[in-house]
Amino acid sequence: MTHLQDPTSKGIWAVRIAGILLLVYTFVITFGVPLGPGIEDVHVTALERDGQQAQFELVLQGHATHFDDATTRVFLKRDNHLISATQIRSAGADVLSCLVTLPTAVPAASFDVYVNGKVDGTISYANGFFAAGLDVVEGAPLNRDEGTLDNLYDGDLGFHFPFQPNIMESIRNLMLHVPMWFTMFLLMGISFAQSIRTLRLGGDSGRDLKAVSSVKVGLWFGVLGLLTGSLWARFTWGAWWVDDPQLNGAFVTVMVYAGYLALRGSVQDTKLRARLAAVYNLFGFCLLVVLLMVLPRFTESLHPGKGGNPAFSSYDLDSALRAAFYPAVLGWMILGTWMYAVQLRIERWRTHRAEAQLSKACVPLGMLLVTPTSTSGLDRVFMVDGKMPVVTGVAVIILVGLAIWWVRALNTLNTMKETTSNTPTT
């Protein structure tokens, strides 16, 4: 009964413990590190206008800002035009109001709004000010406050995540949602390699079991990636699902591997099943590479990293995010390979059982298809606090998903132990 013994060596346990520690670090840093300051919204009200001058009141809604700092300054900027705001009043740390005065003829229709302070440094809101009711005249003169740019504060913030408009606090999902896909790809890669060896050895069932185990665990991560992505999309793009090459690719990936399990379910002969499944797996994996890596680059996409949309890495995967993201990926991957090892033990035991049941392809796809018709009420729950509840929701989905997996796996492992101890050994 060698297949029932856990062959795990001490070195592997060390890696696993390191993985757990990495995940603990990931969760601590994901929820513990503060978000940098940023401007959520700018409200502009036109005030009275006298002759050549127009006055506007700006109300800035900040997130994680320190507007109550006395050094806070506000100015509008477009190219090299610069207008300082006056009468800056803060109503708390994250609300600020000020006045700007402009000539009725301005050189540009919209300006970016900048705030500078001793604590926050410089933060901005693109096109926050639109010159409604003013004449846009090419090359119109505009007084430049030359001195303003010379003595700006650099900011005095500790370790923090970068603020992105619209994404806000939900940038923390980078450490939760994205590694799901990395882990899935690692597991599908393992399965791909094992399928090649299955075919090389003419339908070797040992290799085949490795392939199916990693697909099952990878599929679990894929479904968690879809669910968490769907939640994140709802509160950044406004819909649970959008027609997007990256999302289609992700969905099709899950479908292909569900098909892989369906194919296995319909063949009884072990050797034939190993060969058929391996052929399908190789074929499927290669088409997925085309679908996920090649085609999306030729189409426009909302999703970062694809199409006309730059990846996080190109402009805002800053040092803080790197320090959290890479350990997170490594931690999730170690967990994934650990789950693969557990699944492999279970699969081996199943094939050795006399009454080998057909393993069911248990994919909670139904959950994906059930989207509530009216979800506007959810905005009040998820959009508060800089979308922090989205991060919590994503974490809960992942933790619940993985907890379900581990409870099932541990139950099966228990059954394995019971059945082996009950078997008479002669």
Add this chain to the structure above:
Amino acid sequence: MRETWFLFRHFWQADLKAQHGIAGLVLFAVCTVYAAYQVVQGRPEPETWNALAWVILLFTAFNGVSRTLEEDRREVLAYLRTTVQPLHYMLARTLHNVIVLSGLACLVLGFMGLLMGSADLSVSRLIGFALGMMLTAVALGTTLTLLALIAARAGSGFGLTAVLGLPLVLPIVLVSTSLGADLLSGVLLADTWHNFAFLGALAAGSGVFGAVLFPYLWRDA
């Protein structure tokens, strides 16, 4: 090469002998177009027309390839297994499917034009569209042949082919719908040329893959 040619002729003759084979496919294609015509009630918008054309082609293709192994009688198949090289069998099968599907693609397009108009396509664009459809049929043929052979070896029929095949033909469908949309919206032919190249590459890629992997399905050992 002779063996491939011989097998191809054999499949073709088997098709002609069992009259329901080809006739069934033609009937399926015609009925699907007619059903679509009834559903959209007359002449649809170009976008709808485009979508219908590709969906009908997809269904016809699935129906077309799913007969792949059914029509070989057991004894004939057993004989072929012992005498024919798998690569030659695969090539002949793929060639046969590709030709049948290309014919069906033309039929679908012609019948759609008859019932639902040609979505105001000029003649040169219509030829481009027909070429795109045939190229798609080739790509679908090479991809689905392997999947139908897997499903046939697994001992199940149409259902499993669809489950295995639908996700995997999605790249082809994505490329060909964007090709069709480009042609219908009046984009210059030169600007949508890359879509033709994509389709060709997908067809060639899955053809090569099928040829490499098929021998593993063929052997019984």
